[in-house]
Structures are given as C-alpha cells and as structure tokens.
Amino acid sequence: MPVPVEWYKWVPDQITAEDYERLPEDFCRSIEVIDGHMVKCESPSRVHNRVAYNLTTAFKAGRKPEPCLMVEGDIDVRFSDVPLSFRRPDVVVYRCIPDHERLYSKDTLLVVEIISPESSFKTDTVEKKAAYADAGIPVYLIAFLNAAQDGVEKIEEYWLSPSGTYQLVQLHTRRLTMANPVPLDIGFAQLTQP
Incomplete structure (x- = not known):
C-alpha cells in the first residue's frame, strides 16, 4: 500500500x-x-559519526571467516514484533543472516552506543543498557565522547552475566582491545580520524 x-x-x-x-x-x-x-533520535555530530564509521570498519576488518559474522552501523535490532520494539545501535555485530531477513536481538552479539556529553547519557547508560541486557545481547560497548567532542574519552565494555544483567568487565581509556566476539585493537586517536 x-x-x-x-x-x-x-x-x-x-x-x-x-x-x-x-x-x-x-x-x-x-x-x-x-x-x-x-x-x-537526535541527529549525531560529525565526530559521533566518524567514531561509529571507524569502529564499524575496524570490526569488519577483524572478523574471522568462521563463525560468519556481519557488522553494520545504524540498523534496526528488533526485540519484539508485538508490541513493536527495536533500537538502532550505532554499531552492531551479528551472526550472518540472509539480507532479506529482519535482524532480531537473538542474532546480535555486540552493540555499540556513542554518547555525546550533551545528549543521550541516560538513554544509553540506563534505558538501552537494560533493554539490550533484557534482549540477551552478550556484549555492550558505550563510547563516551569528551566534552570538547574532539575525541573519545573512554569506552565501557559490558558483558551479559548469567543473571541477565550487564557487568562492567573493562574500562578502556586509550585503546579498545578485545578478543571476542571480534578481535580488535584500535587506538582512540584512530577512532576520530576522517
């Protein structure tokens, strides 16, 4: 129609x-x-978009052939059809599914939200963190831009605990280094490069 x-x-x-x-x-x-x-959703800043793009690119480069993983930026991750509920993380790592299929949280392995100092703080650190945990997404990264918005201040890495809540497992302050679900080692300066 x-x-x-x-x-x-x-x-x-x-x-x-x-x-x-x-x-x-x-x-x-x-x-x-x-x-x-x-x-x-508010329109993001140029620095926000640059960090999202560079993280997406780095995760794509770090993928291994098996298991098959996909990396996208700014796409719907559906929690439920009735009632309709979904979020649009800045970066998503998920199990390979056919392009015509809708992405659900059950196939999502990692989500990233990028927080600007003047916006989205409560939404990303409380509401989305609870929603992603409730949806069973194993890893949640929150990247905090500094007050001048010229770079990344820190990245908090959360993993889903057996109780179904996120536990902070690493606070990254100069580099984002992780082994799973995608190996990654990237300096914060690289995240803001055009």
Missing part, C-alpha cells in the same frame, strides 16, 4: 509492525520504537 503524502496524519500513538512498514524510509531512520511508541 503506498504511503499517503500526509503520512504523519494516520500514524497512531502506538504503532504496529505493519504501521512501521508503511512509514517513509528516511523517517524510519530517525526513530526507534519501544512498546509501540516512537522515540525520535
């Missing part, structure tokens, strides 16, 4: 997966949906 020119007039307070499929693609890239309620 084609999208009406004034599509925003028919969008209900609580949307379904079918409603979401009818929304314009460019609008869909600017929202997340939690229990059917749309949440508008």
Whole structure:
C-alpha cells in the first residue's frame, strides 16, 4: 500500500509492525520504537559519526571467516514484533543472516552506543543498557565522547552475566582491545580520524 503524502496524519500513538512498514524510509531512520511508541533520535555530530564509521570498519576488518559474522552501523535490532520494539545501535555485530531477513536481538552479539556529553547519557547508560541486557545481547560497548567532542574519552565494555544483567568487565581509556566476539585493537586517536 503506498504511503499517503500526509503520512504523519494516520500514524497512531502506538504503532504496529505493519504501521512501521508503511512509514517513509528516511523517517524510519530517525526513530526507534519501544512498546509501540516512537522515540525520535537526535541527529549525531560529525565526530559521533566518524567514531561509529571507524569502529564499524575496524570490526569488519577483524572478523574471522568462521563463525560468519556481519557488522553494520545504524540498523534496526528488533526485540519484539508485538508490541513493536527495536533500537538502532550505532554499531552492531551479528551472526550472518540472509539480507532479506529482519535482524532480531537473538542474532546480535555486540552493540555499540556513542554518547555525546550533551545528549543521550541516560538513554544509553540506563534505558538501552537494560533493554539490550533484557534482549540477551552478550556484549555492550558505550563510547563516551569528551566534552570538547574532539575525541573519545573512554569506552565501557559490558558483558551479559548469567543473571541477565550487564557487568562492567573493562574500562578502556586509550585503546579498545578485545578478543571476542571480534578481535580488535584500535587506538582512540584512530577512532576520530576522517
């Protein structure tokens, strides 16, 4: 069914997966949906985008042929269809699935959120951390940009515990070095390079 020119007039307070499929693609890239309620995402800074791109590139370069892993930036990770719930992490590492299939949290191994000092702090450190843990995503990285937004201040590395909550396992302050799910060793200066 084609999208009406004034599509925003028919969008209900609580949307379904079918409603979401009818929304314009460019609008869909600017929202997340939690229990059917749309949440508008702020436009990120250039430094934020650069860090996301460089992390995505580094994770892609570090992948091994087996098991098959994919790395994407800024894509929907679906938690549930009813009620519709998904987030759009800045970087996602997930098990290979066919391109036509929707990405669910069960196939997601690692997510990254990048936090600017003036925005998203509570959302990324509390709300998304709880949602990703509840969805069973094994690894969550939070990259904090410094106040001047000219670089990365620190990266917190969380792993899902047997109790289903995230435990801080490493605080990275100059380099991000990890072995799983993708081997990675990259300096913070490299993360902000154009």
